[in-house]
Amino acid sequence: MYTLDKYAAELRRIVRAHSDYAEIFDRVAPLARKLALARRNWLKPEHHEVNEEQGFGVHLLRQEPDHSLAIFAVAWGPGRGAPPHDHGTWAVVAGVDGVERNIKYNRLDDRSRDDYAELEERCTFVADVDDVVCLRPRGIHAVWNDNEHVTISLHTYGRHVSFTDRSAFDLETKVATPFRVKVE
Numbered sequence: 001m002y003t004l005d006k007y008a009a010e011l012r013r014i015v016r017a018h019s020d021y022a023e024i025f026d027r028v029a030p031l032a033r034k035l036a037l038a039r040r041n042w043l044k045p046e047h048h049e050v051n052e053e054q055g056f057g058v059h060l061l062r063q064e065p066d067h068s069l070a071i072f073a074v075a076w077g078p079g080r081g082a083p084p085h086d087h088g089t090w091a092v093v094a095g096v097d098g099v100e101r102n103i104k105y106n107r108l109d110d111r112s113r114d115d116y117a118e119l120e121e122r123c124t125f126v127a128d129v130d131d132v133v134c135l136r137p138r139g140i141h142a143v144w145n146d147n148e149h150v151t152i153s154l155h156t157y158g159r160h161v162s163f164t165d166r167s168a169f170d171l172e173t174k175v176a177t178p179f180r181v182k183v184e
Contacts, residue, residue, distance in 0.1 A: 001041055002034050003038070004042045007034075008069065011071075021134075021136050024158075028092045029132040030132075032092045032093075033094050033130060033132050035094070036094035042061065043096065047059045047073040049075060050076070050077040051184075054181060056181075057184060058074055058155075058181050058183045059072055059073045059184045060072055069156070070160035070161065073154060073155075076098075076144075076153070078145060078147055078149055080144070083169065083170070084171060085166060085167060085179045086137065088159070088166035089158040090137055091133075091134070091156070092132060092156045093134075093153050095128050096153055097129065097151060098128075098151030098152065099127065099146075100126070100144065101127075102133055102141055103121055103123075103141060105119040105121055105122055106120050114167075114176065116174055117167070117169045117175075119174075162183060165178070
């Protein structure tokens with residue numbers, strides 16, 4: 001039986017041995033998928049709760065004392081999602097329950113201004129149970145739940161997102177602002 005404790009132990013071992021994102025993704029993605037499929041061992045009813053103000057619920061499952069290697073269950077409200085954003089750290093997201101639409105973006109500006117970002121859509125895809133999405137620290141994406149029920153995904157980050165410099169991006173105004181989320 002694959003558990004959250006086993007997953008966290010394997011994550012610690014991987015990041016001690018590897019610093020290259022591609023190597024981390026190659027090793028973490030199958031483990032995240034394995035834990036997502038073993039959801040009966042860790043997913044609780046409260047992980048389906050959504051913060052109505054932000055449109056999704058962020059439920060901390062594990063983190064290291066220094067805020068590294070944070071693992072969350074994220075509940076996406078029906079017809080809700082997150083605007084284009086980065087994470088300020090690497091991310092591996094595995095589908096747990098339901099499908100979510102992901103939109104990845106390319107950043108076109110030179111990143112010389114913290115408050116400005118020009119983006120173009122690179123691709124859109126639907127992530128389902130058993131699918132894994134990997135993002136580098138500066139990778140930008142948006143997530144939407146187009147369903148009529150709550151969906152759940154398992155998020156693993158190289159650092160707890162409350163302790164990174166991450167941004168949300170407004171596609172129309174091209175304004176970049178700090179992206180803070182409420183974590184349960």
